[in-house]
Amino acid sequence: MMTNVGNLVTQGQFSFLPPLTDKQISAQIKYALKNNWAIGIEYTDDPHPRNTYWEMFGNPMFDLKDPAGILAEINDCRKTYPNHYIRVTAFNSTRGVESPTMSYIVNRPKTEPGFGVVRQETEGRCIRYTIHSYATDKPEAERY
Amino acid sequence: MAILYGSNVKKPSKEPISSDDDNPVDLAAEFRDSNIKEVLDKLDLELIGLKPVKTRIRETAALLLVDRLRKKLDLTAGAPSLHMCFTGNPGTGKTTVALRMSEILHRLGYVREGHLVSVTRDDLVGQYIGHTAPKTKEVLKKAMGGVLFIDEAYYLYKPENERDYGAESIEILLQAMENNREDLVVILAGYKDRMDKFFHSNPGMRSRIAHHIDFPDYGADELVAIAKLMLAAQNYRFSPEGEKAFREYIGLRMKLEHFANARSVRNALDRARLRQANRLFAGAKKNLSRIDLMTIEAEDIRASRVFKEGAVDLDGDEGANEIPSIG
Numbered sequence: 238m239m240t241n242v243g244n245l246v247t248q249g250q251f252s253f254l255p256p257l258t259d260k261q262i263s264a265q266i267k268y269a270l271k272n273n274w275a276i277g278i279e280y281t282d283d284p285h286p287r288n289t290y291w292e293m294f295g296n297p298m299f300d301l302k303d304p305a306g307i308l309a310e311i312n313d314c315r316k317t318y319p320n321h322y323i324r325v326t327a328f329n330s331t332r333g334v335e336s337p338t339m340s341y342i343v344n345r346p347k348t349e350p351g352f353g354v355v356r357q358e359t360e361g362r363c364i365r366y367t368i369h370s371y372a373t374d375k376p377e378a379e380r381y
Numbered sequence: 382m383a384i385l386y387g388s389n390v391k392k393p394s395k396e397p398i399s400s401d402d403d404n405p406v407d408l409a410a411e412f413r414d415s416n417i418k419e420v421l422d423k424l425d426l427e428l429i430g431l432k433p434v435k436t437r438i439r440e441t442a443a444l445l446l447v448d449r450l451r452k453k454l455d456l457t458a459g460a461p462s463l464h465m466c467f468t469g470n471p472g473t474g475k476t477t478v479a480l481r482m483s484e485i486l487h488r489l490g491y492v493r494e495g496h497l498v499s500v501t502r503d504d505l506v507g508q509y510i511g512h513t514a515p516k517t518k519e520v521l522k523k524a525m526g527g528v529l530f531i532d533e534a535y536y537l538y539k540p541e542n543e544r545d546y547g548a549e550s551i552e553i554l555l556q557a558m559e560n561n562r563e564d565l566v567v568i569l570a571g572y573k574d575r576m577d578k579f580f581h582s583n584p585g586m587r588s589r590i591a592h593h594i595d596f597p598d599y600g601a602d603e604l605v606a607i608a609k610l611m612l613a614a615q616n617y618r619f620s621p622e623g624e625k626a627f628r629e630y631i632g633l634r635m636k637l638e639h640f641a642n643a644r645s646v647r648n649a650l651d652r653a654r655l656r657q658a659n660r661l662f663a664g665a666k667k668n669l670s671r672i673d674l675m676t677i678e679a680e681d682i683r684a685s686r687v688f689k690e691g692a693v694d695l696d697g698d699e700g701a702n703e704i705p706s707i708g
Contacts, residue, residue, distance in 0.1 A: 295515075296519075298522060300523055301522055301525070302494040302496050302526050303493055303494050303564070304525075304526075305493075305526055305561065305564040305565075306523070306525040306564075307522070309522075310522070
């Protein structure tokens with residue numbers, strides 16, 4: 238965590254950089270559109286790095302030409318979930334690839350409490366370690 | 382960049398400096414740089430007639446060009462509203478002009494991508510409650526950065542059914558037309574009288590559309606010129622008698638019902654091609670020259686039912702069943 242000054246969750250692209258501006262997001266979306274990748278907007282309030290089940294905000298968007306429509310959707314999502322993590326993913330549907338090729342966070346909660354280490358004692362004085370997000374102590378939708 | 386991303390950063394509006402001397406702008410150079418001349422010339426070449434339409438497009442192009450120059454001198458005036466309404470009878474070139482329009486706007490930097498998304502009521506209006514808004518928004522998103530062309534826009538509003546979802550769609554369209562002015566240009570198209578009725582019952586729509594362009598019907602000469610252009614594009618041509626026959630055909634066809642200007646011409650030519658192929662096939666001549674394959678003769682035109690009975694089928698497919706069987 239030495240390099241992560243603000244103790245922010247670092248997932249996906251650009252997560253060590255200052256938050257992207259709308260202009261920068263547009264440019265990234267433009268790059269994805271140029272490659273014919275479908276773009277989805279996802280949100281969650283569970284920041285665990287192994288949490289792959291982010292909720293989709295609306296349908297995935299493809300066949301678009303211009304980032305303006307997607308940016309409008311992102312802003313919609315920010316308005317609806319101002320205190321959630323929101324990320325933009327680009328899905329490459331090329332046969333044989335069929336996987337997300339870009340993913341970056343465009344919105345995060347105002348305060349991120351971070352993670353604590355959890356130790357579990359098992360057989361033979363063995364210790365298992367895992368991390369636990371303080372935010373998830375609270376029930377869903379009340380976390381941030 | 383301000384155009385590209387529609388940022389609302391207002392520059393402090395400077396006094397219009399007496400800049401005529403210190404940094405004059407070159408209208409001619411701007412005109413050259415935008416390559417707009419090429420598009421306008423192409424418009425002149427490929428579109429026959431349509432004088433009022435062409436004038437209007439030139440005016441719009443001039444406005445946009447001057448606007449761009451003004452922007453360079455910090456004489457901001459806000460993005461002009463470019464939503465348009467094309468009215469005219471079927472086959473008068475509304476869609477073609479819309480396509481060209483998107484290209485012009487793209488060259489002038491008013492739309493970023495310059496693509497045309499052509500939709501009708503079916504693409505915008507849903508079938509059940511809650512279906513319309515996402516559907517319309519989807520279309521709007523696709524059209525962002527380009528031109529949204531709504532054909533037969535009056536079908537969006539059905540006054541006889543108050544629970545029709547068209548009104549919802551119109552509401553969303555209006556909102557987007559107002560808020561995303563720098564992201565997309567909406568062009569409505571349809572028949573004149575019905576469009577007028579549509580605007581009458583949707584005053585909000587009317588006031589948001591600055592440019593109303595009426596497409597006149599074509600004259601007989603213009604239609605023949607269009608036919609020649611169409612044939613040339615497909616590497617065909619009329620023989621002199623063929624052209625004369627076609628001129629007569631147009632004269633007769635224009636008086637009949639369901640006449641759809643250039644579209645009728647295209648259909649007539651398609652059938653003439655059919656008959657030409659059949660004539661060559663049934664003909665005695667075994668060695669066909671390049672000219673033979675290219676030429677539409679008078680008999681290909683005169684076989685049409687318009688000449689024989691002075692009537693067309695309901696689908697306008699006159700004479701289709703008159704082709705002798707091959708064999």
